[in-house]
Amino acid sequence: MNARKIYIFSPGLRVWHWVNFLAIMVLFFTGLYIGNPFFLGPVGVEATYAYREGITMDFIRKIHFIAGYVLLAAFIFRIIIAIFSKRDRLLFPTIWRRDYWTGLREITLKYIFVMRDAEGHEYVRNACARTFYPLVYLMILFMIMTGFAMYGMSKPGGFWPSLFGWILGFLGGEFMVHMWHHWVAWLIIIFAVLHVYFVVREEAIKKNGELSSMFSGYKVFEKEPVDIKDVE
Known part of the structure; x- marks a missing residue:
């Protein structure tokens, strides 16, 4: 086997990946609590004594908002590195090309264990x-x-209401914005679970460094990736 080790992920992309992951996890679990406050277990702190222990909705919301700002900063950083680095740019589906559909079929069959990984082509970024x-x-x-549209409601006339306040009316009011925020959060978590499955x-x-690549930046390919020019 003529395996080739290729540098795929830049330091900036790797840092962004883990910061983004941590921010999303914090946002998801604090968001669940904000939407439905709870105190778990027989040895947990009862609501009556929660304030004394510092376990308050105000505290949870602050963590949520801080993580939201981190997510925003990470998103802006991701756009910047995509603009200035060919390796970090976003690769979109080339649905007008036949090889995209061939690759989508191959990778789907591999993920559900119908096709062996030794078959088909290698991709830096597969069709999936x-x-x-x-x-x-x-x-x-x-x-x-x-998120910032709802956050801005606590400070009418401020920066966030002026920037994203229109979303409240567009989606049918605060309640519907909250529900869409909740539904999309679950879609992101479902993606994260599938993403972990695919990586593991x-x-x-294949023992190709798929997991370690987000630390080292390198992956090992058995064949020359057909889309290698997209990152080199």
């Missing part, structure tokens, strides 16, 4: 990734916009 990653970026942008699967079956 090219399809779903742009959608995830759009969902993150949607979460930022709807690749690492376990």
Whole structure:
């Protein structure tokens, strides 16, 4: 096997990936609590004594808002590195090309264990990734916009209401904005679960550095990736 080790992920992209991941996890779990406050377990702190222990809705909301600002900063940083680095730019699905549909078929059959990984082609960004990653970026942008639209309601006339206040009317009011914010958050988490499955699967079956690449930046390919020119 003429394996080739290729530098795929820049330091900036790797830092962004982990900061983005942590921010999303904090936002998701604090968001669940904000939407439905709870105190778990028989040894948990009862609501009556929660304030004394510092476990307050105000505290949880502050963590949520801080993570929201981190997510926003990370999103802006991602756009900047995509503009200035060919390796970090977003790769979109080339739906007008036959090889896109061939690649989408191949990768789908591999993920459901119908086709062996030794068959088909190698991709730096396969058709599945090219399809779903742009959608995830759009969902993150949607979460930022709807989140700050709701956040701005506590400060009428401020910066965020003037920037994203129109979303409240566009989506049918505060309640519907909240519900869309909630639904899209779950879509992002579902993607994250599938993403972890795909990464672990690749690492376990192919031993190609799929998991470690987000630390080292390098992946190992058995064949020359057909889209190598997109990152080199």
